[in-house]
Amino acid sequence: MKLTHSIAAILTGTLLLTSGCTNLDETLYDQVGTQNYYNTKNDVVRAVFRPFEHAFWSIGSRHVLNELSADQLITPTRDGWWDDGGKWRKLHYHDWNVEDGGDAQTEWNGCFQGIMQCNYVIEDLAELDAACFGFSQAEFDNLAAQCRALRAWFYLRLLDGFRNVPLAVSYRDISQNTETQVEPKVVFEFIESELRDCLKLLIVKDAPGQGANIQGQWTQAAAAALLVRLYLNAEVYTGEARYDDCATVAQDILNGVYGSYSLADRWDAAFDWDNNTCDEVIFGFPASQGYSFWHYQGDTYWWTVPARARYYFNDRKAKGGDHNTKYAASPSYDLNGELYTYELGMPVQNFRKYAGDERMKLYRNLGNSTREGMFLFGYLEYVDENGATKRVSAPEQPYELYIRDAVGKFQSLSPDKWPADKTSNLMNGDHNSGWHFAKYPFYSDDDAHQMESDYTEIRLPEIIYSLAECKLRAGLNSDAAKLLNSVRRRNYPAENLKDVLYTPEGKIRLDEKEMLDEWGREFFAESRRRIDLIRFGKFSSGSWWDKTPDADNHTEIFPIMRSVLNANPALKQNPGYNN
Numbered sequence: 271m272k273l274t275h276s277i278a279a280i281l282t283g284t285l286l287l288t289s290g291c292t293n294l295d296e297t298l299y300d301q302v303g304t305q306n307y308y309n310t311k312n313d314v315v316r317a318v319f320r321p322f323e324h325a326f327w328s329i330g331s332r333h334v335l336n337e338l339s340a341d342q343l344i345t346p347t348r349d350g351w352w353d354d355g356g357k358w359r360k361l362h363y364h365d366w367n368v369e370d371g372g373d374a375q376t377e378w379n380g381c382f383q384g385i386m387q388c389n390y391v392i393e394d395l396a397e398l399d400a401a402c403f404g405f406s407q408a409e410f411d412n413l414a415a416q417c418r419a420l421r422a423w424f425y426l427r428l429l430d431g432f433r434n435v436p437l438a439v440s441y442r443d444i445s446q447n448t449e450t451q452v453e454p455k456v457v458f459e460f461i462e463s464e465l466r467d468c469l470k471l472l473i474v475k476d477a478p479g480q481g482a483n484i485q486g487q488w489t490q491a492a493a494a495a496l497l498v499r500l501y502l503n504a505e506v507y508t509g510e511a512r513y514d515d516c517a518t519v520a521q522d523i524l525n526g527v528y529g530s531y532s533l534a535d536r537w538d539a540a541f542d543w544d545n546n547t548c549d550e551v552i553f554g555f556p557a558s559q560g561y562s563f564w565h566y567q568g569d570t571y572w573w574t575v576p577a578r579a580r581y582y583f584n585d586r587k588a589k590g591g592d593h594n595t596k597y598a599a600s601p602s603y604d605l606n607g608e609l610y611t612y613e614l615g616m617p618v619q620n621f622r623k624y625a626g627d628e629r630m631k632l633y634r635n636l637g638n639s640t641r642e643g644m645f646l647f648g649y650l651e652y653v654d655e656n657g658a659t660k661r662v663s664a665p666e667q668p669y670e671l672y673i674r675d676a677v678g679k680f681q682s683l684s685p686d687k688w689p690a691d692k693t694s695n696l697m698n699g700d701h702n703s704g705w706h707f708a709k710y711p712f713y714s715d716d717d718a719h720q721m722e723s724d725y726t727e728i729r730l731p732e733i734i735y736s737l738a739e740c741k742l743r744a745g746l747n748s749d750a751a752k753l754l755n756s757v758r759r760r761n762y763p764a765e766n767l768k769d770v771l772y773t774p775e776g777k778i779r780l781d782e783k784e785m786l787d788e789w790g791r792e793f794f795a796e797s798r799r800r801i802d803l804i805r806f807g808k809f810s811s812g813s814w815w816d817k818t819p820d821a822d823n824h825t826e827i828f829p830i831m832r833s834v835l836n837a838n839p840a841l842k843q844n845p846g847y848n849n
Contacts, residue, residue: 308398314395314398314413318417320391324387326564327380327564328377328381334569335374337797339362339800340809341814341817342790344677345362345598349700352596362817366828368830370831371831374828381427382428385424385438386441390441392418415468415471416488419493429461431827432827432830435451450838455508465493465497472488472492474529476529486555501515502739503805506801506805517740523733524733533730534550541710543723545726552728552729559720559722568596572593572594576595577664577665578593578663578664579646582662583712584714597706599705600615601675601703605689610815624762635712635717638717639713644707649662650671667681669701671701676703677696678694696816735753738751742781751772759771785806789802790802824844825846829847
């Protein structure tokens with residue numbers, strides 16, 4: 271197992287010794303007294319990293335809400351699969367309501383569970399003597415600061431998704447917590463204050479290649495990166511722009527004020543089996559199949575490729591068995607083979623816009639824990655155990671896949687044919703509908719590093735792109751372009767750079783539309799597309815594929831679900847939704 275660094279090992283131990291988080295019922299931890307629970311150093315460590323375990327589990331709901339409500343990812347029906355009572359339609363068409371529950375309720379519950387777990391540990395640490403457990407006071411302060419940074423991360427998610435939330439800062443003294451929601455600005459200022467206070471208490475990654483030793487910990491750079499996220503979207507959250515503050519913190523990160531980080535020379539390095547050593551990764555959740563990767567068999571990983579792709583990947587012996595095709599790229603073509611003309615959506619076409627993009631290659635395992643490409647499309651051929659060349663087929667259907675950048679009932683139609691039924695919407699797809707993607711690699715059963723990637727939560731390009739956007743908004747287009755180019759140039763062959771880089775280093779003009787498009791390319795399927803659309807004023811007003819503009823902008827935040835309102839009558843419903 272690769273997770274030999276201390277934090278990951280601690281986290282793994284926690285996973286094995288605590289109950290899972292898939293049960294959202296509250297656990298009454300105060301039935302075990304602090305004075306009785308903490309007897310050894312490991313007891314302290316296990317308590318500290320319990321909320322980290324929960325945090326890793328909780329990202330599933332965030333991914334669904336931020337990607338399936340936006341323009342780049344879809345969950346179409348596939349020969350009767352994946353309607354699930356219309357829950358994906360409601361997200362896609364922005365038709366959710368207070369009765370739906372689902373991922374919005376899971377996000378609310380999951381974040382507040384994590385916050386209270388953090389509160390519990392923060393209060394315990396304040397009462398314990400570091401020396402009695404073999405810690406220095408600085409180490410103890412660091413543990414508390416990590417829990418505070420994690421709590422800020424949860425609150426940032428709540429601010430992003432719901433805006434109007436209660437503020438709970440204590441597990442034991444509920445008088446310190448608000449019963450009803452506070453203004454978004456109050457939550458914003460709490461997050462800001464917590465992160466700034468934590469900066470001086472957290473450790474610094476002070477040399478290249480140190481990531482393996484600190485993966486899973488909130489470092490100074492990771493906390494500063496959360497400030498970048500907060501400030502970049504401040505105008506959305508509070509109505510007050512903080513782009514100058516965002517630029518200042520981002521520039522400090524790039525200048526090494528908070529630690530030593532650098533871009534990888536490959537686009538996929540931050541997602542590969544050895545990404546715990548990648549200097550591009552600022553914060554990641556340690557992961558390994560069978561230990562701490564909650565999402566290997568669902569969500570951001572297992573559900574992004576065709577059901578029978580295990581034959582193509584040669585992971586037929588993998589414990590997960592068949593995949594399940596929940597996610598695909600939103601289509602670029604109608605069912606006459608004509609390109610749509612929308613400014614939004616069409617992510618594959620957005621990648622195609624610039625020739626030679628390495629990410630556009632068909633995903634293939636190259637052996638020795640290497641891969642190329644990010645997308646799965648067309649025929650997926652493999653050699654079976656008898657040496658015969660075959661193609662991946664649809665589950666429960668007698669047709670070979672030919673995966674299209676379109677949504678419809680194709681089934682066994684040849685690549686040059688289009689279906690007679692021209693209805694293209696979320697309810698009328700099959701297993702050929704929509705390009706699939708593999709951002710994290712699916713190495714074969716024979717590969718020593720099959721399914722060993724840590725989950726990358728924050729990486730350096732986010733800081734670079736945030737700074738570039740701030741520069742662009744300030745009218746410093748050339749500065750913004752150079753920042754983006756520093757990342758973009760690794761995605762294209764050297765001979766293409768003049769044609770694909772932004773001016774003045776290349777020929778492409780950078781403006782706000784192109785900035786949003788570039789966010790979509792670089793951070794495709796990384797759980798952030800919704801907030802980027804909102805920040806650029808496109809989430810509720812824009813159109814893509816079969817999604818028309820919303821009647822107003824109340825859908826830019828999610829409702830408080832009925833069950834939550836019933837549990838706490840002091841809560842008020844978000845604007846635009848009926849109680």
